[in-house]
Amino acid sequence: xxxxxxxxxxxxxxxxxxxxxxxxxxxxxxxxxxxxxxxxxxxxxxxxxxxxxxxxxxxxxxxxxxxxxxxxxxxxxxxxxxxxxxxxxxxxxxxxxxxxxxxxxxxxxx
Amino acid sequence: xxxxxxxxxxxxxxxxxxxxxxxxxxxxxxxxxxxxxxxxxxxxxxxxxxxxxxxxxxxxxxxxxxxxxxxxxxxxxxxxxxxxxxxxxxxxxxxxxxxxxxxxxxxxxxxxxxxxxx
Numbered sequence: 001x002x003x004x005x006x007x008x009x010x011x012x013x014x015x016x017x018x019x020x021x022x023x024x025x026x027x028x029x030x031x032x033x034x035x036x037x038x039x040x041x042x043x044x045x046x047x048x049x050x051x052x053x054x055x056x057x058x059x060x061x062x063x064x065x066x067x068x069x070x071x072x073x074x075x076x077x078x079x080x081x082x083x084x085x086x087x088x089x090x091x092x093x094x095x096x097x098x099x100x101x102x103x104x105x106x107x108x109x110x
Numbered sequence: 111x112x113x114x115x116x117x118x119x120x121x122x123x124x125x126x127x128x129x130x131x132x133x134x135x136x137x138x139x140x141x142x143x144x145x146x147x148x149x150x151x152x153x154x155x156x157x158x159x160x161x162x163x164x165x166x167x168x169x170x171x172x173x174x175x176x177x178x179x180x181x182x183x184x185x186x187x188x189x190x191x192x193x194x195x196x197x198x199x200x201x202x203x204x205x206x207x208x209x210x211x212x213x214x215x216x217x218x219x220x221x222x223x224x225x226x227x228x
């Protein structure tokens with residue numbers, strides 16, 4: 001059965017800190033890994049990763065995939081209170097199915 | 111560009127009652143998904159439509175859940191009768207193409223319907 005595990009489950013940091021969120025997976029016929037930010041209810045797309053070792057960046061957020069070790073990390077530098085959210089990792093595998101992890105709850109204190 | 115529209119935003123019902131949720135995807139998006147997200151968990155796919163046909167409903171509890179997308183545009187998800195464990199956020203999402211989350215086919219989510227079953 002396909003599985004996605006995220007860690008930590010929750011994290012509290014202060015503004016300006018750097019955080020690293022982890023996502024490990026076991027998926028049949030891996031196609032891509034996606035990161036979403038979920039504030040309130042609607043997840044919004046952050047990154048899609050398909051190749052190992054190629055960092056994707058968007059402002060203060062960056063992510064990288066390691067297909068050999070089956071994990072990805074999401075980094076957020078100089079955190080702001082607006083970064084407080086649940087960060088979801090999802091992996092696309094066999095049959096184009098997306099399997100989501102349980103998420104990491106990030107709270108940034110001012 | 112208008113996003114994925116869902117209604118209602120919140121619904122409180124008693125167990126054994128029925129409930130229906132509505133979703134209107136982004137215009138032109140052929141693929142529509144319903145996800146169930148229980149508190150503290152990631153979204154779980156219930157059903158995937160391609161136009162008005164069902165692509166995957168393997169995780170839909172068919173004894174109580176049903177969904178339709180008759181004209182290939184908007185969709186309705188129904189629960190009848192509801193159980194306490196159905197309390198969750200029901201998310202609708204859409205993409206342009208055939209795949210799910212594949213290259214250039216990222217999901218666009220609606221704001222969800224929060225269901226509480228008492």
